[in-house]
Ligand code: ADP
């Protein structure tokens with residue numbers, strides 16, 4: 001376990017969240033985890049209740065499980081139906097997409113759920129064959145390949161009609177890599193966002209992420225900030241400005257008096 005992951009562990013246990021037996025067993029037996037990291041402990045209460053969240057958290061703090069667990073739990077309670085994708089995870093790079101899919105496969109070990117990953121640089125017909133053989137319950141994809149399928153092939157789009165959960169992972173990287181238009185187009189091609197749960201994960205929370213949150217999430221989303229630097233910084237700036245103003249006001253008053 002990396003030192004970042006170790007440092008972010010909390011007292012909260014996965015067992016305290018009343019997860020389904022299959023998910024709990026996978027976490028304990030397949031992954032070997034007992035305690036939640038802070039991002040998991042702080043988001044699971046909201047996400048397991050079905051709320052949309054924007055989550056600001058550092059790399060290596062366990063964001064993958066923070067979105068996979070509520071995604072799996074939701075599709076067990078509210079299945080998308082035979083031949084439909086229940087959860088779509090959009091990830092900026094092939095490597096990250098592949099890692100997320102591996103973790104999802106571990107998490108569904110005791111469930112009858114399928115996971116598929118797709119990204120550019122591979123044969124699109126192979127994606128299509130896999131989709132046709134069995135629509136995955138969890139689909140992890142890079143934005144370019146996803147859009148390519150939605151715009152240029154016929155197979156994927158109808159499979160997304162009952163989507164229960166959309167995740168934008170590493171949203172700041174998605175934007176840094178110039179995927180904003182793709183994400184906007186993608187969200188327009190999916191069924192309306194109020195019919196599903198939406199989550200956005202990012203290491204930073206600048207204004208372009210706030211804009212993206214408005215596009216991809218339902219309006220009443222909750223912001224979970226496990227970093228807090230920017231807010232502290234913002235609070236300090238405000239305090240500094242107030243002090244400045246007070247000093248100027250005091251000088252003014254003393255001059256008048
Ligand atoms: P992030 O997406 O925040 O960068 P990851 O989800 O990739 O982080 O997790 C980083 C590492 O920590 C992974 O190896 C993951 O399996 C591990 N991990 C995640 N949650 C826990 C946990 N609760 N206890 C121990 N290790 C964990």
Ligand code: MG
Pocket residue numbers: 060063064169
């Ligand atoms: Mg991650």
